[in-house]
Amino acid sequence: MTLIEAIGYLASALVLLTFCMSTMLSLRAVAICSNFAFISYGFGAGLYPVLVLHVVLLPLNIVLLVRMMILLRKAKLAAATDLSPxxxxxxxxxxxxxxxxxxxxxxxxxxxxxxxxxxxxxxxxxxxxxxxxxxxxxxxxxxxxxxxxxxxxxxxxxxxxxxxxxxxxxxxxxxxxxxxxxxxxxxxxxxxxxxxxxxxxxxxxxx
The missing domain is CATH 2.60.120.10 (Jelly Rolls)
Structure with a gap:
């Protein structure tokens, strides 16, 4: 098995793992890891449709993860202080x-x-x-x-x-x-x- 093939299997395993996540934070984190793996696999194997797809999905998942973290931080701060909604x-x-x-x-x-x-x-x-x-x-x-x-x-x-x-x-x-x-x-x-x-x-x- 070549390194590129191993990266492809890793990327597929990470996609499978996203279906096992219980929260959106962990799901987005694993999805970002799978994006990186698929980008490496697509580039190394010359699979440009796969490469383009995950180059687009990567920033989207990062933005959604950051927004979710900000939301949770605000909610936790409100819960710990003035309960501002x-x-x-x-x-x-x-x-x-x-x-x-x-x-x-x-x-x-x-x-x-x-x-x-x-x-x-x-x-x-x-x-x-x-x-x-x-x-x-x-x-x-x-x-x-x-x-x-x-x-x-x-x-x-x-x-x-x-x-x-x-x-x-x-x-x-x-x-x-x-x-x-x-x-x-x-x-x-x-x-x-x-x-x-x-x-x-x-x-x-x-x-």
């Missing part, structure tokens, strides 16, 4: 509500996660207002019943950014480190909401 913006789409419109009601099926881009959102059950940069709707999205635990109303004209539950699940599956962010965010929000609820029996009236 701004890193999610590239994965979300906009929605607009006029003042007084109901965004969702308590008990409704939860299928979207929201972030306030501008304006204010009110949560009347706990007398709270959310402003630009605040994330909401995550508790219902991650609960077993998949039901909204609060009603959300546009307190002013409000611009929101949204991401579907399917897109969010896909994002977390590709990047397991993001799950830590949402776990801490949900636990923090539930603790905050519980502290705003009136004590049991408070305000009760006898007939």
């Amino acid at each position: 701004l890193w999610m913006q590239p994965f979300m789409w906009p929605k607009h509500f006029k003042a007084g419109e109901t965004i969702f009601r308590k008990g409704q099926h939860a299928d979207l996660l929201y972030m306030v881009a501008s304006g204010e959102v009110g949560l009347p059950e706990i007398d709270q207002r959310l402003s630009a940069g605040d994330l909401f709707g995550e508790i219902g999205l991650f609960s077993l019943e998949r039901r909204r635990t609060q009603t959300a109303v546009a307190a002013t004209n409000v611009d929101l950014l949204c991401i579907s539950d399917a897109a969010l699940k896909k994002l977390c599956e590709r990047n397991p480190g993001l799950s830590l962010y949402f776990l801490r965010l949900t636990a923090t929000r539930m603790t905050q909401n519980a502290s705003r609820l009136p004590p049991i029996g408070a305000g009760a009236h006898s007939d």
Whole structure:
């Protein structure tokens, strides 16, 4: 077996290995290694279509790997500090509500996660207002019943950014480190909401 043939087998083995990767980071890293191996094999064996293909794929895989690493770093930093969700913006789409419109009601099926881009959102059950940069709707999205635990109303004209539950699940599956962010965010929000609820029996009236 020649050196070029050995490189060709190595490149093929690396492609096979990509199907065994459990995260996108490891998949991209192995894909980059396979690109280098195929470039060497294509050049040495004179297989120019293979060479051209992997010369194109190499920078693409590098860019995607770098973007994924930046995303994970931002998510981990947010999870360790202020829980800022701004890193999610590239994965979300906009929605607009006029003042007084109901965004969702308590008990409704939860299928979207929201972030306030501008304006204010009110949560009347706990007398709270959310402003630009605040994330909401995550508790219902991650609960077993998949039901909204609060009603959300546009307190002013409000611009929101949204991401579907399917897109969010896909994002977390590709990047397991993001799950830590949402776990801490949900636990923090539930603790905050519980502290705003009136004590049991408070305000009760006898007939």
